Amino acid sequence: MSESTSHFNKLYKKRQRWWEGAGSDYGKRGMGMPRLQRQLAVAFSIVFIATIHRGWSGHQDAVHITAILGESVVFNCQVDFPADHPVPYVLQWEKKVGEMGEEIPIYIWYDSYPTHSGEGYEGRVSRVSPDSPYGLASLNLTNIKESDQGWYECKVVFLNRSPNSHKNGTWFHLDVHAPPRFSVTPEEVIYVNTGDAIILNCQAEGTPVPEISWYKDANPVEPAATIGIFNDGTELRISSIRQEDIGDYTCIAKNGEGQISHTARVVIAGGAVIMVPPTNQTTLEGKKVQFSCEAKALPGNVTVRWWKEGTPVKQVASLETRVTVRRDGSLVINPVAAEDTGMYTCQVSNGIGDPQSASAYLSVEYPAKVTFTPTVQYLPFRLAGVVQCYIKANPPLQYVTWTKDKRLLEPYQTKDIVIMNNGSLLFTRVNENHQGRYTCTPYNAQGTQGSSGQMEVLVRKPPVFTVEPESLYQRKVGETVEMHCDAQEAEGTQKPTIQWQRRDNQPLQKSRVRVTGGNITIESLRRTDFGYYQCVASNEVATIVTSTQLVVEGTQPHAPYNVTANASEFAVSLQWLPGYSGGPDYNQVYTIWYREAGVNDWLTIPVTPPGSTQVTINRLTPGTTYEFQVIGKNIIGDGMLSKIVTVRTLDVYDQIVMFPTDATGSTLFPPIFRPKGPRPGPPRNVTVTEISNGFVITWQPPIERANLINHYSIQYKTDGPWKSVSKGQIRPEDTSYLVKNLVGGRTYYFRVFAYSVKSYESSETVKFSVPARVKHKAITAGVVGGILFFIVAIILSVCAVKICNKRKRRKQEKEYNMVACRLSDARNGSSAAPVSQVPLKK
Numbered sequence: 001m002s003e004s005t006s007h008f009n010k011l012y013k014k015r016q017r018w019w020e021g022a023g024s025d026y027g028k029r030g031m032g033m034p035r036l037q038r039q040l041a042v043a044f045s046i047v048f049i050a051t052i053h054r055g056w057s058g059h060q061d062a063v064h065i066t067a068i069l070g071e072s073v074v075f076n077c078q079v080d081f082p083a084d085h086p087v088p089y090v091l092q093w094e095k096k097v098g099e100m101g102e103e104i105p106i107y108i109w110y111d112s113y114p115t116h117s118g119e120g121y122e123g124r125v126s127r128v129s130p131d132s133p134y135g136l137a138s139l140n141l142t143n144i145k146e147s148d149q150g151w152y153e154c155k156v157v158f159l160n161r162s163p164n165s166h167k168n169g170t171w172f173h174l175d176v177h178a179p180p181r182f183s184v185t186p187e188e189v190i191y192v193n194t195g196d197a198i199i200l201n202c203q204a205e206g207t208p209v210p211e212i213s214w215y216k217d218a219n220p221v222e223p224a225a226t227i228g229i230f231n232d233g234t235e236l237r238i239s240s241i242r243q244e245d246i247g248d249y250t251c252i253a254k255n256g257e258g259q260i261s262h263t264a265r266v267v268i269a270g271g272a273v274i275m276v277p278p279t280n281q282t283t284l285e286g287k288k289v290q291f292s293c294e295a296k297a298l299p300g301n302v303t304v305r306w307w308k309e310g311t312p313v314k315q316v317a318s319l320e321t322r323v324t325v326r327r328d329g330s331l332v333i334n335p336v337a338a339e340d341t342g343m344y345t346c347q348v349s350n351g352i353g354d355p356q357s358a359s360a361y362l363s364v365e366y367p368a369k370v371t372f373t374p375t376v377q378y379l380p381f382r383l384a385g386v387v388q389c390y391i392k393a394n395p396p397l398q399y400v401t402w403t404k405d406k407r408l409l410e411p412y413q414t415k416d417i418v419i420m421n422n423g424s425l426l427f428t429r430v431n432e433n434h435q436g437r438y439t440c441t442p443y444n445a446q447g448t449q450g451s452s453g454q455m456e457v458l459v460r461k462p463p464v465f466t467v468e469p470e471s472l473y474q475r476k477v478g479e480t481v482e483m484h485c486d487a488q489e490a491e492g493t494q495k496p497t498i499q500w501q502r503r504d505n506q507p508l509q510k511s512r513v514r515v516t517g518g519n520i521t522i523e524s525l526r527r528t529d530f531g532y533y534q535c536v537a538s539n540e541v542a543t544i545v546t547s548t549q550l551v552v553e554g555t556q557p558h559a560p561y562n563v564t565a566n567a568s569e570f571a572v573s574l575q576w577l578p579g580y581s582g583g584p585d586y587n588q589v590y591t592i593w594y595r596e597a598g599v600n601d602w603l604t605i606p607v608t609p610p611g612s613t614q615v616t617i618n619r620l621t622p623g624t625t626y627e628f629q630v631i632g633k634n635i636i637g638d639g640m641l642s643k644i645v646t647v648r649t650l651d652v653y654d655q656i657v658m659f660p661t662d663a664t665g666s667t668l669f670p671p672i673f674r675p676k677g678p679r680p681g682p683p684r685n686v687t688v689t690e691i692s693n694g695f696v697i698t699w700q701p702p703i704e705r706a707n708l709i710n711h712y713s714i715q716y717k718t719d720g721p722w723k724s725v726s727k728g729q730i731r732p733e734d735t736s737y738l739v740k741n742l743v744g745g746r747t748y749y750f751r752v753f754a755y756s757v758k759s760y761e762s763s764e765t766v767k768f769s770v771p772a773r774v775k776h777k778a779i780t781a782g783v784v785g786g787i788l789f790f791i792v793a794i795i796l797s798v799c800a801v802k803i804c805n806k807r808k809r810r811k812q813e814k815e816y817n818m819v820a821c822r823l824s825d826a827r828n829g830s831s832a833a834p835v836s837q838v839p840l841k842k
Contacts, residue, residue, distance in 0.1 A: 061171070062151070062171035062172060062173050063075075063076070063170070063171070063172045063173070064172075064173045064175070065172060065173070065174050065175070066174075066175045066176075066177060067144050067148075067174060067175070067176055067177070068144070068176075068177050068178070068257065069144060069145070069146060069176060069177065069178035069179070069207075070143060070144060071144055072140065072141065072142040072143070072144065073140075073141050073144060073174065074128060074134055074138055074139070074140050074141075075093075075138060075139045075141070075152060075154060075172045075174075076134045076135055076138050077134075077135050077137035077138050077139065077154035077156075077170050078135035078136070078137065078170075079135060079136040079137045079156050080156075081158075082158060087158055087159070088110075088111065088158070088159045089156050089157060089158045089159065090108070090109070090110045090156075090157040090159065091107075091108070091109040091110070091127070091137050091154075091155070091156060091157075092105055092107070092108045092109075092155045092157065093105070093106050093107040093108075093125070093139050093152060093153070093154055093155070094106065094152070094153045094155065095118075095150055095151065095152050095153075096150060096151040096152075096153070097150070101151075103153065104118060105118055106118035106121045106125060106152075107121065107125045107126075107139060109127055115127075120147070121141075124141060124142050124143050125139060125140070125141055125142075126139075126140050127139065127140070128140050137154050137156050139152075139154065141174075144174075144176055145176070146176050146178055146207060148174060148176055149174055149175060149176040149207075150173070150174060151171060151172070151173055152171070152172040152173075152174060153169050153170065153171050153172070154169060154170040154172070155169050156169075175207075176207055177206075177207045177208065177255075177256070177257050178205070178206045178207045178257060179206055179255070179257040179258030179260075180204045180205070180206040180210035180253040180254060180255055180257070180258060180259065180260050181204060181205055181206060181260065182202070182203070182204050182205075182253065182260065182262060183203045183204060183205050184201050184202065184203035184234075185201075185202055185203075185251065185262045185264075186200040186201060186202060186249075186251070186262070186264040187264060188263070188264060188265065188275065189264070189265050189267060189273055189275065189296050190264055190265070190266045190267070191267060191268070191269040191270075191296075191297075191298035192241045192246075192266055192267070192268065192269060193241070193268065193269050194241055194242065194243065194268070195240055195241060196240075196241045197237070197238065197239050197240060197241070198237075198238050198241065198266070199235055199236070199237050200214075200235070200236040200237075200249055200251070200264055201234060201235055202214075202234055202235075202236070202251035202253070202262060203234045204253035204260070206253070206255050206257065206258075207255070207257075208255045208256055208257075209255065210253040210254055210255045211233065211253070211254055211255065212232065212233035212234050212251060212252070212253055213233065213251075213252045213254075214229060214233070214236050214249060214250070214251055214252075215249070215250040215252065215743070215746075216247055216248070216249050216250075217247045217248055217718065217719045217746075218250075218718035218719060218720075218743060218746040218747075219718070219719070219720065221236065221249070226238060226239045226240045226242070226245075227239075227245070236249060236251075241266075245266065246266055246267060246268060247265075247266060248263050248264070248265050248266075248745070248746075249263065249264050249265075249266060250262070250263045250264075250743070250744075250745045250746065250772075251263075251264075252743075260744075261743070261744040261745050261772055262745070262772060263745035263772050269298040269352075270297075270298070270352045270353045271297065271349065271350065271352045271353030271354060271355070271356060272295045272296065272297035272302045272348040272349055272350045272352075272355070272356060273295060273296055273297065273348075273356060274293065274294070274295050274346070274348055274356050274357075274358050275294050275295060275296050276292045276293070276294035277292070277293065277346075277358035277360070278291035278292055278293055278331075278344065278346055278358060278359070278360035279291075279292075279360050280360050280361045280362075280363075281360065281361075281362055281363070282362075282363040282364075282365060283336055283362070283363075283364060283365070284336075284364070284365050284366065284446070285335075285336055285337060285338050285364055285365065285366035286335045286336065287335060287336055288332065288333070288334040288335060288336070289332070289333050289334075289336050289362060290330050290331065290332045290333075291306075291330060291331040291344055291346070291360055291362075292328075292329075292330050293306075293329040293330060293331065293346035293348065293358065294328060294329060294330075295329060295348035295356070297348070297350040297352070298350075299350055299352075300350065301350050301351070302329070302348055302349070302350050303348070303349050303350070304325065304329035304346055304347070304348050305346070305347045305349075306323075306325055306331045306344060306345070306346050306347075307344070307345045307347070308340075308342055308343070308344055308345075309342050309343055310345075313325075313331065313344075318337065318339050318340070319333065319340065322334060322335065322336075322337070329346065329348070331344065331346065333362075336362075336364050337364065338364050338366050338392070338394070340362060340364050341362060341363055341364045341394065342361070342362060343359055343360070343361050343362075344359065344360055344361075344362055345357050345358070345359040346358055346359075363394065364394060365394050365395055365445075365446055366393075366394060366446060366449070367393075367443075367444065367446040367447040367448050367449045368391060368392070368393035368397055368398075368442035368443055368444040368446070368447075368448050368449065369391070369392055369393070369442065369448070369449035369450070370389065370390060370391060370440065370442060370449075370450070370451070370452040371390050371391065371392045372390040373390070373452040373453040373454075373455060374388070374390075374455055375453075375455065375456060376455070376456045376457075376458060377438075377455055377456070377457050377458075378457075378458050378459075378460055378493075378540050378541040378542075379427055379430040379434055379435075379457060379458070379459045379460070379541075380430055380460065380461070380462035380541050380542035381430055381431070381432070381459055381460060381461045381462065382429060382430060382431070383429070383430060383462055383542060384426065384427060384428050384429065384430070385426075385427045385430045385542070386420070386424050386425065386426050386427070387424060387425040387427070387438055387455065387457055388424045389402075389422075389423045389424050389425075389440035389442065389452060390452075391422065391423050391440075391442045393442060393444040394444070395444050395445045395446065396444060397422070397423055397442055397443075397444055398443050398444050398445065399419075399423075399442075399443055400419060400423035400440050400441065400442045400443070401440070401441045401443075402419070402425060402438060402439070402440050402441075403438065403439045403451075404436045404437070404438050405436045405437055406437070409438075411425065416428045416429050416431075417434075423440060423442055425438070425440075430459055431459070432459050434457065434459055435457055435458055435459040436457055437454045437455070437456055437457070438454070438455045438457050439451050439452050439453070439454055439455065440452045460490060460492060460493050460541045461490030461491070461493070461541070462490065462541050462542035462544060463487045463488060463489050463490065463493070463496040463537050463538075463539055463541070463542065463544060464487060464488060464490075464544070465485070465486070465487050465535075465537065465544065465546055466486045466487060466488050467484050467485055467486035467487075467518065468484075468485060468535070468546045469483040469484060469485055469533075469535060469546065469548040470483070470548060471548055471549065472548065472549050472551065473548060473549070473550045473551065474551045474553060475525050475550070475551070475552060475553070476525070476552070476553045476554045477525055477526065477527070477552060477553070477554040477555055478524055478525060479525050480521065480522065480523045480524070480525070481521070481522050481525060481550060482519060482520070482521045483500075483519065483520050483521075483533065483535075483548060483550075484518065484519050485498060485500070485518040485519065485520075485535035485537075485546065486498065486517065486518040487518070487537035487544065489539055490541070493539055493540065493541050494539045494540055495539065496537040496538055496539040496544075497537070497538060497539070498517070498518040498535060498536070498537050499515075499535075499536045499538075500515055500520040500533060500534070500535055500536070501533070501534050501536060502531055502532070502533055502534070503531065503532040503533065503534055503547065504531060504532070506531070509522075509529075512524055518535065518537075520533070520535075522550075525552050526552065526555075527552055527555035527556060527558070527582075529550060529552050530550060530551060530552045530555070530558065530580060531549070531550060532547055532548070532549050532550075533547065533548055533549075533550060534546070534547050535547075535548075551580070553582065553583035553584075553585075554582060554583055554586075554636070555582045555583075555636065556582055556632075556633070556634060556636050556637045556638060556639040556640075557578075557579050557580065557581050557582050557586075557588040557632030557633065557634050557639030557640070558579030558580040558582075558632070558639060558640055559579045559631075559632075559639065559640035559641060559642050559643075560576040560577060560578055560579050560590065560613075560630040560631070560632060560642040561576065561577050561579060561642060561643075562576060562577045563575070563576040563628070563629075563630055563642050563643065563645045564576070564645070565628060565645050565647040566647075567647045567648060567649045567650060568649065568650055569622040569649055569650045569651070570618060570619065570620050570621075570622060570649065571616050571617060571618045571619075571620055571649075572594075572616070572617050572620060572626060572628070572647055572649065573614065573615070573616045573617075574592065574614065574615055574616075574617070574628060574630065574645070575613060575614040576590075576613055576614075576630050576642060577613065578613055578632065579632055579639065579640070581632070581634060582634045582636060582639075586634040586635060586636070587610075587611060587634065588611070588632040588633060588634045588639065589606070589607065589610040589611060589632070589633055589634075590606075590607040590611075590612070590613070590615075590630055590631065590632055590633070591604050591605070591606050591607065591630075591631050591633065592604065592605045592606075592607060592615060592617060592628060592629075592630060593628070593629040593630075593631065593641065594617060594626055594627065594628045594629070595626065595627055596621075596624060596625065596626055596627075597625040597626065597627055597646065602629075605617060620649050621649065622649050622650060622651055623648070623649060623650070623651040624648065624649050625646060625647070625648045626646070626647055626648070626649070627644050627645070627646050628644070628645045628646075628647065629641045629642050629643075629644055629645070630642040650678065650679075651679065651759055678705060678708060678756065678759065679705070679708070679756055679759035679760060679761050680702050680704070680705045680706060680708040680709045680754045680755075680756050680759075680760075680761050681702025681703055681704030681705050681706065681754070681761060682702055682754065682761045682762060682763050682764070683699040683700065683701065683702060683712070683752040683753075683754050683761075683762075683763040684699065684700040684701070684702065684703065684763065685698075685699060685700045686698070686699045686750060686751070686752050686763045686764065686766045687699070687766070688748075688750060688766060688768040690771070693738075693740065694738050694739055694740035694741075694742075695738070695739045695740075695742055695768075695770075696736055696737070696738055696739075697714060697725070697736065697737045697738075697739060697750060697752070698735060698736040699712075699735055699736075699752045699763060700735065701735065701754075702754055702761070705756075708756040708757075709732040709754050709755065709756060710732060710755050710756055710757050711729035711730055711731065711732055711755050712729070712730040712731075712732065712734065712752060712753060712754055712755070713725075713726055713729065713730060713752075713753045713755065714726050714730070714737055714750060714751070714752050714753070715750070715751050715753065716748055716749060716750050716751075717748070717749050718746055718747065718748060718749070722751075725737065725739060725750070729755075742770045743770060744770050744771060744772045744773060745770065745771075745772035746769075746770050747767065747768070747769045747770070748767075748768050748769075748770065749765050749766070749767055749768075750765070750766045750768065751763050751764070751765045751766070
């Protein structure tokens with residue numbers, strides 16, 4: 001008892017000093033505190049004496065509360081007035097701190113006087129509203145910290161009264177839970193040499209204490225001779241680095257409130273590694289732009305170089321005065337100009353190994369503008385003509401307005417004028433009324449930089465051909481051909497220039513070709529000279545064209561064209577159009593060249609009957625890709641090969657259909673393959689997108705044979721074998737699937753399969769890296785779901801027991817009533833009537 005009294009005296013003196021200080025403050029406010037001090041001192045004496053009587057271990061009836069870090073909580077404390085009559089009272093909330101359980105006041109309230117909040121609780125503690133469902137002495141604690149965990153006591157002191165001591169205090173214990181947060185993590189990149197020893201340290205804080213687990217490249221780390229996990233999972237130790245130990249190590253910390261992860265990449269010391277690559281950016285002209293290029297290396301003497309479209313940025317004249325490469329490797333362009341749009345590449349190196357590079361695209365947006373204004377433009381009379389508006393715009397051009405002779409031009413209301421996609425004016429048939437002074441004003445999403453200058457549009461007659469080449473020239477190999485062409489200008493225009501060109505844009509052989517005036521001469525004709533030629537006459541008003549064909553006889557055949565193919569399981573059928581045979585006196589036959597894709601040697605098959613332009617190649621392997629070419633041949637020799645056509649034969653089932661056997665066990669008929677049937681095309685454009693509750697895998701249906709799809713399925717892998725994402729089949733009308741349990745900091749590969757009834761086709765494999773910040777909400781949701789399921793199961797069990805008991809009582813009461821009725825009937829009835837004996841259940 002002496003120890004408790006001593007402890008009481010210490011606490012009493014501490015509170016007395018505090019109240020004396022408070023009293024002096026109140027005295028300054030003119031509130032007559034000496035009397036209040038005496039009343040409060042007496043009240044607290046009662047509380048302290050009651051505390052001694054209760055003892056320091058009387059928390060059996062305490063209320064336990066659990067709160068989440070950063071949230072709010074209400075300690076519900078009632079005020080039990082003497083005889084249920086409200087009287088003045090003082091409310092004091094205290095918290096036990098230290099090993100000795102010292103109680104410090106965190107909140108003190110008395111009606112009409114300023115409240116006191118303890119150190120660290122300012123602005124976080126307050127009384128609840130009087131009209132709330134909580135008791136009048138309840139305390140609201142906000143923005144909860146982990147240090148708030150512990151014992152709290154609610155004390156109600158009635159001035160000049162001494163109610164029962166056990167009604168003076170209520171104990172609460174607050175548990176503060178917090179999701180995990182890392183206090184120590186390994187570096188993101190750790191450079192090592194083979195044989196080195198390393199320790200990856202990963203420590204996390206939170207309530208409850210987080211559990212630490214380790215993964216390497218998405219697989220749990222298994223302890224081995226050189227690998228171990230120590231200190232409650234916080235340390236991953238590798239005593240001797242091997243080549244197979246290189247990779248990404250992920251530390252996952254989780255408790256009941258959440259999960260976080262951190263990934264460290266262990267790499268062999270050497271070349272620089274880009275940690276923060278540049279990213280694509282879009283900005284406005286005149287703004288400042290910065291591309292990051294942060295790298296790490298061992299040794300760390302990293303050099304960063306920047307290129308624009310393959311040219312060092314310092315050597316791009318337009319960038320020279322506006323570009324800066326900072327010490328951290330980032331590229332700054334200030335201000336940005338429209339011509340800065342393009343691809344920028346940073347390259348990092350420390351002199352070891354090959355440099356590493358990363359690229360990003362810069363898109364500079366600006367209002368649409370006119371880049372050039374010709375003073376005069378010409379339109380050809382009675383022909384189609386164009387008045388150009390030379391425009392540059394980013395974002396793309398939206399529309400252009402035109403004026404003619406300072407009046408707004410409405411081309412949509414004129415049948416012979418059209419505004420082209422590039423903003424220029426197209427006159428489908430020019431007349432004299434189209435002459436005038438024009439201006440154009442371009443617009444895009446950023447607006448416009450203004451109109452063009454005035455353009456004088458003149459209508460003039462176009463040049464006309466005075467001499468045109470013949471429609472067809474036929475010559476033999478080695479001969480010479482001369483083709484004539486000439487044109488004359490209209491009055492008031494320039495003399496047209498005349499040029500010759502091949503319609504297929506192949507260059508003319510200058511060693512054998514002469515152009516004199518408007519005439520062209522080709523000597524020593526060859527098979528390659530066969531084709532269409534154009535005579536082009538142009539001046540400032542218009543360009544006119546006339547064509548002719550040159551046929552060179554006595555040559556090998558030209559290449560077949562328009563080759564098409566149809567495949568079955570074991571055969572491919574080809575069709576084509578014949579090339580020029582070499583002359584009317586020459587017949588050609590065809591040969592098919594084919595091979596499996598990826599094989600060097602070609603196989604050949606002659607086409608029969610001779611001269612046929614279709615053939616079927618049999619005895620091919622099912623499910624195999626082949627390449628085909630067709631070549632013609634005449635009496636002079638082999639012609640030119642057609643373009644290569646690639647086709648895949650259809651698949652068949654792996655299993656073999658067996659026929660009945662004889663007495664020796666041999667089949668009576670040879671086994672055959674059962675056709676597998678047509679397959680759908682591959683799913684397209686597979687993407688993975690992060691959303692609030694997981695990741696959505698989306699795709700587009702195949703372009704070919706989408707009607708054959710019976711269902712879809714999805715497979716994934718990290719660095720192991722492929723596994724199925726979807727437990728069941730995905731309907732053919734669905735083109736998306738939600739995945740919730742991807743682990744942060746890991747790289748996944750996905751592919752989508754489209755199945756027909758008897759076959760399938762796969763999409764391309766898509767790579768997706770899950771950000772390390774992603775928390776695995778699926779685990780938390782599973783835990784919460786399990787708890788809710790357990791609670792529902794308990795409730796259902798209790799209800800079932802009550803229902804069974806109720807039915808049992810009703811059955812017993814019914815049987816009892818039946819027996820009672822029968823006994824009564826036996827007493828009241830005749831003596832001859834037999835009495836049924838029904839035993840009562842105990």
